[in-house]
Amino acid sequence: MFSTISVLAVMIGIAAFESPALWRKKRKREIAVFAALLFIGAWLSVCAINLIQLPSALKLVEWLYAPLDIWLSRYVW
C-alpha cells in the first residue's frame, strides 16, 4: 500500500512539476499526450512496484512471429 501511494505521489509530483508550463502556453495537444502517457506510466509503474506481473509486452512479438519461426526452422534450417 505504501509503495502504491508513493508511486502515485511521484506521478502527481511529475504532473505538478512539468505541466504548469504547458497550461500557461495553452498547448492542448501536449497536455492530452502528457496525461495519456502519465496514466499509462502510473498504471505500469504501480504494477511494477507491487510485483504484479502483467501479460508480457513480448507476447505480441511472440504471437506475431511464432508461425514464421516454426516454418523457417522446419523447412529452411
Next chain:
Amino acid sequence: MSEEKLTMKQLGALTIFALIGDSIIILPSSVAGISRQDAWLSMLLVLLFGPAGCWLMLRLRRLNPSADLIQLLRAGFGRWAGGAVGLAFLYFLVLNTAAVTRELGDLLATQIMPETPIRATHLLFILVLVWGVRCGLPTIARAGEVLFPWFVLFMTALIVLLIPRIEVDRIRPIAAEGFPTILHGSIVAVVYPFAELIVFAMLWPAIRPAKKLARDFMLASLIGGIVMFLVVFISVLVLGPYLTAHQVYPTYALAKKISIGHFLERVEALLAISWMISLFFKGILYFYASLSGIARLFGLRESRALATPLATVVYGLAFAMAPNLVYFNDVGIHFWPYWDITFAYAIPLALLAALAIRGKKPSPAAR
C-alpha cells in the same frame, strides 16, 4: 529540441555505441546457440549484410535530410495509414528502450549486484536517461565523444588481454553443420547490432549535413561490426562454443577469464562498466527517438516536458516486459530478430517502394 547539430565525429561515436550497445552482452550466446563453433563465420557474413542495411538507412536520409522516419511514413503511406505505421514504430522504439533497460537490470541483478532489486537499477538508469534527454541531443553527443576513448580502451583491453587464453582447437570442425545453420546464425547476428541502427532514421534531421556523412556512417558501422566479430570470435576461441552458448552473459564470463601472471585479475566489473556506457547510449538514443517520434506523430511543438511521463512508461514496461530472464532471452533469440527485421528493413523498403510508385518527394513541412 535544440538547434545545434551533431558533427561527424559525434555521429561516428554514437553509431559505434548504438551498434555495440546491448549486442556485446547478448549477441555471443545467441549466435553461438545457433551456429555453434561457426559463430565467427556467421559474424563474417554479418559484415557483408550489415552495411547493406545501413545503406537503406542512408537511402531514407537521401529522400529528405530534414525529415525523420515518421514524416517519411506519412508522405509515403498517406496521413492515416502512415500514422498507424508510425504508431507501431513508436511502440517498437519504446519497447526497445525498455528492453535495453531490462538488459542492464538483468546483467546487474544476475552477475554483479544480486541483492539489489532489479527495479532499483531500472529507476537509476531511467533517471539518467531523463536527465540526458532533457539536456538535449548535442549534450548526449558530446558525452559520447568524451566517453568514447575510454570505451575503446576497455574494448581493446578485453580483446588483447584474452589473446594468451586462445585455443584454436575450439573452432574446429569448421562449417560442419552446413551453410543454412551459418546463415541462420547470421540473421540473428545482423539484428542486434545493425538492424537496431534504424534509430538513426529518427535522428537524421539533428545531424549536420556533410558530404562525407554516408561514408562516415558506413565506416563507423563497419568498425562496430568488426568489434562485434572480434568479440564473438574470441569468446568462441576462449570459452568454446558450448560455454558461449550456455552462458547468459558470455562476454562477462569472458572478462572473468582475464588473468595475466596472477597479477591482473578480476577486471570484469570494470569491463561491465564500459558495457553500461554503451547500453546507456543505445538506451538514450532510443529514448530520444521515441520522444521526438511522439512529438512528430501527434504534431506537438514541444517534447521536453514529455520526457518524465514517457520515462514512467518505460520504467513500468521494463519490468512488465517479461516475467523472467529466461523468457526474455528466449523471445530475444527466437522472435525478436523478425520483429527487428520488420521495422528496420521491411517497413523502410515498403516505404521506398510506396514513394517510388507515388513518384513524389516528401516535403519537409508534411506532418
